[in-house]
Amino acid sequence: MTTPLLEIEELHAKVGDKEIIKNFNLTINEGEIHAIMGPNGAGKSTLSYVLTGKPGYEVTSGSVRFKGKDLLSLSPEERAREGMFLIMQYPVEIPGVPTSAFLKQALNAQRKHLNLPELDNVSFIKLLREEGKKLGIDSDMLKRFVNVGFSGGEKKRLETLQMAILKPSFAILDEADSGLDIDALKVVADGVNSLRDEHRAMLVITHYQRLLNYIVPDFVHVFADGHIVKSGNKDLALELEEKGYAEFVKER
Amino acid sequence: MSTKDQPQIIDESGDKYKYGFVTDIDADTAPMGLNAEIIKLISAKKQEPQWLLEWRLKAFEFWQTMTEPTWAKLSYDKIDYQSLYYYSAPKQKVAPKSLNEVDSELLKTYEKLGIPLKEQEALAGVVAVDAVFDSVSVATTYRAKLAEQGVIFCSISEAVREHPDLVQKYLGSVVPYTDNFFACLNSAVFTDGSFVYIPKGVKCPMELSTYFRINAKNTGQFERTLIIAEDDSYVSYLEGCTAPQRDENQLHAAIVEIVVLNNAEVKYSTVQNWYPGDKDGKGGVYNFVTKRAACRGVNSKISWTQVETGSAVTWKYPSCVLQGDNSVGEFYSVAITNNHQQADTGTKMIHIGKNTSSKIISKGISAGFSNQTYRGLVRVSPKASGARNYSQCDSLLIGKNCGSHTVPYIENRNKTAVLEHEATTSKISDEQLFYCLQRGISEEDAVSLIVNGFCKEVMQHLPMEFAIEAAKLINISLEGSVG
Numbered sequence: 001m002t003t004p005l006l007e008i009e010e011l012h013a014k015v016g017d018k019e020i021i022k023n024f025n026l027t028i029n030e031g032e033i034h035a036i037m038g039p040n041g042a043g044k045s046t047l048s049y050v051l052t053g054k055p056g057y058e059v060t061s062g063s064v065r066f067k068g069k070d071l072l073s074l075s076p077e078e079r080a081r082e083g084m085f086l087i088m089q090y091p092v093e094i095p096g097v098p099t100s101a102f103l104k105q106a107l108n109a110q111r112k113h114l115n116l117p118e119l120d121n122v123s124f125i126k127l128l129r130e131e132g133k134k135l136g137i138d139s140d141m142l143k144r145f146v147n148v149g150f151s152g153g154e155k156k157r158l159e160t161l162q163m164a165i166l167k168p169s170f171a172i173l174d175e176a177d178s179g180l181d182i183d184a185l186k187v188v189a190d191g192v193n194s195l196r197d198e199h200r201a202m203l204v205i206t207h208y209q210r211l212l213n214y215i216v217p218d219f220v221h222v223f224a225d226g227h228i229v230k231s232g233n234k235d236l237a238l239e240l241e242e243k244g245y246a247e248f249v250k251e252r
Numbered sequence: 253m254s255t256k257d258q259p260q261i262i263d264e265s266g267d268k269y270k271y272g273f274v275t276d277i278d279a280d281t282a283p284m285g286l287n288a289e290i291i292k293l294i295s296a297k298k299q300e301p302q303w304l305l306e307w308r309l310k311a312f313e314f315w316q317t318m319t320e321p322t323w324a325k326l327s328y329d330k331i332d333y334q335s336l337y338y339y340s341a342p343k344q345k346v347a348p349k350s351l352n353e354v355d356s357e358l359l360k361t362y363e364k365l366g367i368p369l370k371e372q373e374a375l376a377g378v379v380a381v382d383a384v385f386d387s388v389s390v391a392t393t394y395r396a397k398l399a400e401q402g403v404i405f406c407s408i409s410e411a412v413r414e415h416p417d418l419v420q421k422y423l424g425s426v427v428p429y430t431d432n433f434f435a436c437l438n439s440a441v442f443t444d445g446s447f448v449y450i451p452k453g454v455k456c457p458m459e460l461s462t463y464f465r466i467n468a469k470n471t472g473q474f475e476r477t478l479i480i481a482e483d484d485s486y487v488s489y490l491e492g493c494t495a496p497q498r499d500e501n502q503l504h505a506a507i508v509e510i511v512v513l514n515n516a517e518v519k520y521s522t523v524q525n526w527y528p529g530d531k532d533g534k535g536g537v538y539n540f541v542t543k544r545a546a547c548r549g550v551n552s553k554i555s556w557t558q559v560e561t562g563s564a565v566t567w568k569y570p571s572c573v574l575q576g577d578n579s580v581g582e583f584y585s586v587a588i589t590n591n592h593q594q595a596d597t598g599t600k601m602i603h604i605g606k607n608t609s610s611k612i613i614s615k616g617i618s619a620g621f622s623n624q625t626y627r628g629l630v631r632v633s634p635k636a637s638g639a640r641n642y643s644q645c646d647s648l649l650i651g652k653n654c655g656s657h658t659v660p661y662i663e664n665r666n667k668t669a670v671l672e673h674e675a676t677t678s679k680i681s682d683e684q685l686f687y688c689l690q691r692g693i694s695e696e697d698a699v700s701l702i703v704n705g706f707c708k709e710v711m712q713h714l715p716m717e718f719a720i721e722a723a724k725l726i727n728i729s730l731e732g733s734v735g
Contacts, residue, residue, distance in 0.1 A: 054686050080692035088690075092683045096705025105701060106691035113692070145705070162691065 002029040005170055005201045011062035013050045019060070020046045022226030031198040035212055036205050037237060038223035039245045044205045045089065048174045052086045053079050066170070081113035085168030087159040089175040094146035099158065100128055102146045107165055131164040135191050153184030160191035172203045177211040189214030209241040222248045282339035288312060291440055294339050298409045301416060311429035311439035318433045324596035325625045325657060328538060328565050331503060336472045338441045394458065404449035405460055408476055411447035418449060422480055426509040426546045426573070434505040434540040438474045442507070445475035450485040459715055461490040472503040479509070481516035483549060488519040490718055501564060505540045514549030514576070519557070521714055523722050526562035533592025536564025543570035547579035555582040556599070557713045559722040561729040564593060569627065571600035574608035581610040584710040588729045589622030598628035603639040603669070612643040615707050618654035619733035625657040632669040639669040648706050649679040650699065650733050700727045
């Protein structure tokens with residue numbers, strides 16, 4: 001039996017005066033992995049920011065339900081605490097804030113929201129070490145300031161670690177492969193794959209098929225002109241790679 | 253004259269300043285304005301010896317020839333020195349001999365401020381407190397215990413009476429009355445403050461703390477603190493300040509003088525939280541302070557740590573005069589300005605002795621429409637061979653309407669000196685905030701996390717109890733600074 005996790009209906013959104021998301025419809029059920037592919041500049045990242053509530057991205061009409069709740073009425077931090085997680089394309093540096101302190105604050109904000117007791121230092125460090133080890137992140141890296149001086153690969157590994165710690169029910173990977181060499185890409189993909197289970201759903205946003213060799217989706221959607229123009233299974237990604245986007249954009 | 257008919261706090265809209273209340277207490281207040289008669293009156297009220305009165309009058313004479321400095325990057329309405337009260341004391345028939353005799357309204361005030369004056373409640377005996385209310389010291393705790401070790405901790409008025417030789421020897425020896433406009437004014441009219449004397453070889457067994465409170469309206473607070481650390485001694489001294497929330501500006505012009513002799517060390521920590529004015533910049537304390545320590549002995553050390561969150565206008569440069577060979581001066585500062593606050597603050601490191609070293613770590617955080625300047629001087633005299641200085645000045649901006657400036661002056665007249673200066677400016681960006689939000693961290697917590705990370709290097713130099721208080725204060729000061 002399938003349980004819908006995220007239901008997007010007739011969504012329109014703009015940045016400034018420009019409408020970028022136009023009549024977008026998509027339902028993602030628990031445990032499913034969806035990929036959204038489309039040319040650069042089509043507004044794929046806009047979709048991820050609209051869903052996570054980034055200031056400056058305005059929904060003009062339509063609805064989004066997340067776990068049955070009205071997502072659009074929640075603040076960005078409430079959406080995060082409810083289990084929505086965005087692996088960012090370019091994770092930002094936060095000087096002066098040690099990575100472990102940042103992660104602890106994030107986890108405890110979520111636990112508080114879920115009426116769970118906050119984790120003390122000892123249990124948190126233990127959890128952090130265990131999860132870090134799986135991703136090849138040593139404790140030195142966790143003592144450094146958030147993303148400061150991290151290589152592209154280290155930044156993405158840290159994003160994956162945060163996902164492992166926060167255990168979101170829905171994760172968006174926004175161009176998770178940008179800036180990564182093939183080895184780093186594998187580490188991140190392995191990390192993400194290890195977090196797949198029958199409940200956790202993911203939305204993988206990418207314009208290369210390459211990433212989908214490692215994170216294999218259940219569904220692939222082609223995004224153009226603000227909405228989905230074609231949907232299919234993982235073979236669609238291969239077809240796209242072969243024919244290019246122009247073909248699909250024209251088709252409609 | 254009574255202070256009972258004062259208007260109460262006017263602006264209550266969204267202000268977070270929790271120390272803004274007024275204590276309703278009968279006060280003995282001198283007539284408004286400043287002239288030789290007022291100074292004679294203050295001196296008489298305090299039963300001062302002739303030499304001190306003469307010194308005050310000389311200072312007053314000199315002050316009249318001086319002009320208010322305008323070089324700081326500050327703008328404020330001209331202060332009318334004749335429309336201020338220069339003396340206000342809570343009315344008490346006889347001087348209290350013990351805490352039991354102190355007016356209960358006063359005790360309640362300090363209780364509300366979180367300053368325990370009843371000894372049994374005072375942090376299990378680790379902090380001794382001198383409380384200064386408007387113009388006079390109202391209580392000093394733990395004196396008997398300190399006296400066992402020969403430590404003198406009392407109000408400066410009392411020191412003038414009980415230890416005149418010490419006061420006469422050191423008063424004005426670090427900050428002469430000719431030093432600057434505000435120091436000169438203070439020398440003429442200072443009303444109270446704390447006095448500390450640590451005898452040779454004594455490590456002061458507890459933290460000493462002074463708590464300053466301006467209560468009366470239109471009253472300048474001019475306190476004067478004198479600390480003397482004899483050879484091989486050590487003391488850690490804390491200073492805290494608050495004032496009621498008023499629509500008028502209040503003037504505070506204090507002096508702190510510290511004398512550090514051979515192998516002695518003084519650690520001076522300040523948490524300054526004078527009323528900063530409301531969100532539109534109305535009211536608030538004008539804080540013009542001269543703080544200076546003379547490291548006269550060999551291997552002597554002074555360490556200033558300050559957390560400045562209050563005041564509408566701050567003009568303050570705690571300085572170190574490194575006279576003794578191998579003496580050390582340190583300055584750790586966090587200054588936070590929000591709304592329309594202005595701060596021009598920094599330090600002076602004057603290297604005179606051989607192999608003297610100094611360190612400056614300054615962290616400035618500006619938010620709202622505030623403006624902040626770090627102004628520092630490192631001077632190496634020709635004889636100060638082997639002098640070393642390291643300066644680091646970092647600024648953090650929150651929002652688009654604040655300003656931050658760094659003005660380091662370096663005057664080196666000795667070729668062997670090694671001087672380093674580093675400065676950075678950064679800001680909390682929308683991207684950083686969104687990153688935190690997306691991880692479930694609220695905006696306020698995110699700002700606090702980033703700011704505390706930024707200040708950490710300074711905060712760790714504060715004594716423990718103070719550090720917790722200061723961290724809370726930083727968060728309160730920045731509330732509403734984003735979004």
